[in-house]
Every structure is written in structure tokens, then in C-alpha cells.
Amino acid sequence: MQSNSKDLLGSLPTLSSLLKRDPISMETKVVKAIREKGVNNILKSLESSLRGLGEATLDVLSGLSVGRHVMIMGPVGVGKTTLAEEIASILALDNPPYIEVACHSHMTATELTGDIDIAVALQAGLDHPLAYIPGPLVLSHGKVLIMDEINRLNPYSQASLLQVLQEHYVYIRGFRIRSDFLMIATSNPAEYSGVYELSEALADRMKVVEIQYPDRELLKAILEWKANLTLSHIGVKTPSMLTEVLTNFITLMNQDGIIEVSPSIRASIYALANTMAKAWIERREPALSDLKKEVLANMAHVVRGSFSSEGEKRDYIARKFDEAVTITTRSGRR
Ligand SMILES: Nc1ncnc2c1ncn2[C@@H]1O[C@H](COP(=O)(O)OP(=O)(O)O)[C@@H](O)[C@H]1O
Ligand SMILES: [Mg+2]
Incomplete structure (x- = not known):
């Protein structure tokens, strides 16, 4: 049992290893995956869980292949979350293929970035694997980051997301960790309860793909x-x-x-x-x-x-x- 938990601990990244990360060209990974799998096969795989979303899928793929983040918009229950997850799974850019965040209004910036646990750092050193537990913005390096219902994020958390989208770095108490990912966000129209307006700067960084209610x-x-x-x-x-x-x-x-x-x-x-x-x-x-x-x-x-x-x-x-x-x-x- 003890050796198991030791193994687990060993598999967690240390702060020093995270600080040495190399940049990753996400659009190159996407294009390679699309070339290898073939667009028709991707659409066919998708048909096993979703119908009528071929056009939306092509819109998402074209955005991702030029390194653009994508926001899938539409009413509740039209398959937005499933579409984001399916596309990320089929592209399989990494293992696991995506990190998903279920956004909510009380989410803090440090929930997204992760934070240093001062007590652990003092006792075991800053490079102990538990001294810094990475948040989803750091974990999604090389992967797709799914921000589900992104417009539930409060303005503070939106700002921390914007920073990494702009700079490709996440800042943790002065440490700068590289993080390259492509984001597929989903959002509901503004008339639903509990949603915030997306900051213009954040909205400007995403390609919008709309899904309509099916006929x-x-x-x-x-x-x-x-x-x-x-x-x-x-x-x-x-x-x-x-x-x-x-x-x-x-x-x-x-x-x-x-x-x-x-x-x-x-x-x-x-x-x-x-x-x-x-x-x-x-x-x-x-x-x-x-x-x-x-x-x-x-x-x-x-x-x-x-x-x-x-x-x-x-x-x-x-x-x-x-x-x-x-x-x-x-x-x-x-
Ligand atoms: N176009 C579709 N084809 C097949 N199933 C669909 C479609 N749209 C929605 N569904 C079904 O509805 C469920 C809800 O979809 P979901 O992705 O959670 O919607 P949203 O995120 O837009 O609220 C899915 O599990 C799926 O079974
Ligand atoms: Mg959903």
C-alpha cells in the first residue's frame, strides 16, 4: 500500500519540472491528427454519439487547426458538452486527451491555476510533489481544455484564464509555468440564470460556433x-x-x-x-x-x-x- 502511494507521489509533477516545460505548437498537433485520421472518419466517429452536428464539427476543427480557441454556443441540451468531449477524444492530442472544468460562479482563480501549499513547502521543500498541485490551466499543457459553461465564470476567474490565453504562461506566486493548450468552451445564451457576461477580451479570443435546436x-x-x-x-x-x-x-x-x-x-x-x-x-x-x-x-x-x-x-x-x-x-x- 505504502509503495503504491509512493509510486503515485512519484508520478506527480514537481515545480522544477513544470518550470522547464517546452512550448508546444497545438495547431501543428491538431493538423497532424486531422491528417492521420481523415475528416470523414472523424465525422463518422462522431455520428456514433451525435447526429446533425457535422457542420458544427467542421467549424470547430477549422478553428482549432489554426490555433484558435472555440466557443460552442447554444441552448441547453443540444449536445454542446458532448460535442466538445467527442471532438477532443477523437483528436486524441495527448493522454488523457482533455482536461475538463465545470465552470461555476464561485470558482476562484487559484482553482484554475493551482497554488503552492506553504505548509508542505516549508516542511518538505518547494519541490515536493504536493507543495504545488497544478490546476487545470497548467495540467492542460499539450491537451484540449474544455471549459464547460464558461459564462458561469465570475470576472476574476475570467481574468486568470485570459492571462494564460494571452501569454501562454500561468503565474503562481511569482513562478512562471508554460502552458499551451487549445480551449473548447461551451456557453448558454444570456437568458439562462446564473450566467455572467463574458469579458470582451476573452470573447475576442474565441471563435464562436453556434448550435441551433434541431429541426x-x-x-x-x-x-x-x-x-x-x-x-x-x-x-x-x-x-x-x-x-x-x-x-x-x-x-x-x-x-x-x-x-x-x-x-x-x-x-x-x-x-x-x-x-x-x-x-x-x-x-x-x-x-x-x-x-x-x-x-x-x-x-x-x-x-x-x-x-x-x-x-x-x-x-x-x-x-x-x-x-x-x-x-x-x-x-x-x-
Ligand atoms: N444532436 C444530437 N444527437 C444526439 N444526441 C443528442 C444531440 N443533442 C443532444 N443529444 C443528447 O442530449 C444529451 C445532452 O447533451 P449535452 O451535450 O449535455 O448538451 P448541452 O451541453 O448542450 O446542454 C446528450 O447526452 C445526448 O444524448
Ligand atoms: Mg452542457
Whole structure:
């Protein structure tokens, strides 16, 4: 046990080794990876987890291949985080291929850079592996840095990120550590709660790639595919009638001007999966009323729009759901 923890300690970088780092040309690494793998293979690998994001992927890749950081923008649940992770994994610029930070408003600059532990440094010396524990900005040297939901970062942490993007060095109590990485950030539109405005200087350093909510046909295909994948270990499949109703319901909501935030793809996948799992547990066939219940219970709190009360919002959602059922049965009869 003891030798194990000693080995582990030995695998941690020391401050002196970090200070000797060489610069890395990240764009060269990206171009080499794209050449070796081939764009078509990259797109094909991506299709195993995400659909309809080929164009966005090419936009991300073209940014990275000229050394530009990229920010994937779009509403909740359209696949931003998954896309960032998949691209980094497929490129595999290093091992591990990426370092990911789930950004939040209370994140401090030292959480991003890491800091020297004075007590350890005094007792065991500055070069003890535990005297300086590197933060993600230092750990991502040679890799992709995923800053998930970057616009949750407060202005202080944004400033520490900006510094390393500008200078390629992270400053820790006077020590200067080289760090070259390419950042893929994700961000939600400003109408979501708990987000800060990105500083102009930071926003200026990133190429923006926008992801839109998928259109009706694509949405239906994604829901069918992912709901059935979620249910595969149970051995049940969602009837296409349910998927059709849910797709029509979401499309109706998206088209309505009073809706600011519509249900996410993730919430929709789970609404279908939960409906099926409930019916399976009760050993019966799923009904439209089950799906409606799921929608009201699990989607109402996500939806945002100009409603005067929660009650009004629920009534609206119930009404739209019934409308979607009517549309679906009508088109089925034709
Ligand atoms: N275009 C898509 N194709 C397939 N699945 C998708 C797509 N968009 C979203 N999803 C599903 O929704 C889930 C949520 O995606 P996520 O990457 O967390 O979204 P975001 O980061 O935009 O909120 C994913 O796990 C995935 O199953
Ligand atoms: Mg996300």
C-alpha cells in the first residue's frame, strides 16, 4: 500500500519540472491528427454519439487547426458538452486527451491555476510533489481544455484564464509555468440564470460556433435513437407514436413566441424513457397520459416564457400537449 502511494507521489509533477516545460505548437498537433485520421472518419466517429452536428464539427476543427480557441454556443441540451468531449477524444492530442472544468460562479482563480501549499513547502521543500498541485490551466499543457459553461465564470476567474490565453504562461506566486493548450468552451445564451457576461477580451479570443435546436425530423430521429438506447438494457422500445407526439409537442413550443426556453433534448429523451420504464415496471403498455404526466412533472420547471404563474405555465403545457396529440393522430389518419 505504502509503495503504491509512493509510486503515485512519484508520478506527480514537481515545480522544477513544470518550470522547464517546452512550448508546444497545438495547431501543428491538431493538423497532424486531422491528417492521420481523415475528416470523414472523424465525422463518422462522431455520428456514433451525435447526429446533425457535422457542420458544427467542421467549424470547430477549422478553428482549432489554426490555433484558435472555440466557443460552442447554444441552448441547453443540444449536445454542446458532448460535442466538445467527442471532438477532443477523437483528436486524441495527448493522454488523457482533455482536461475538463465545470465552470461555476464561485470558482476562484487559484482553482484554475493551482497554488503552492506553504505548509508542505516549508516542511518538505518547494519541490515536493504536493507543495504545488497544478490546476487545470497548467495540467492542460499539450491537451484540449474544455471549459464547460464558461459564462458561469465570475470576472476574476475570467481574468486568470485570459492571462494564460494571452501569454501562454500561468503565474503562481511569482513562478512562471508554460502552458499551451487549445480551449473548447461551451456557453448558454444570456437568458439562462446564473450566467455572467463574458469579458470582451476573452470573447475576442474565441471563435464562436453556434448550435441551433434541431429541426423536427432530426429531433424525432435523435429522440427515437437515444430513448431506445437508454432503454436497451430493459429490452423495451418506445412506440413511434409517443416519439411523434413528443416531437410535435416540442416543435409547437419552439414555434410559439411566448416561449423563451423550451424543453431540452436530454429532458425529452428521459420523458420518453421514463414513460416506458414506468409502464414496464407496472407490466402494462404505455399510454399517452403517462407521457403527458412525465412532461408536466419533468419539463415544466425547465420551460421559461411569459407566464404570470406556474399554474398558467402548466395549463399552457398541458394544452400544447393535447394539441400535439391531435396533430399526430390527424396526420396518422391521412
Ligand atoms: N444532436 C444530437 N444527437 C444526439 N444526441 C443528442 C444531440 N443533442 C443532444 N443529444 C443528447 O442530449 C444529451 C445532452 O447533451 P449535452 O451535450 O449535455 O448538451 P448541452 O451541453 O448542450 O446542454 C446528450 O447526452 C445526448 O444524448
Ligand atoms: Mg452542457
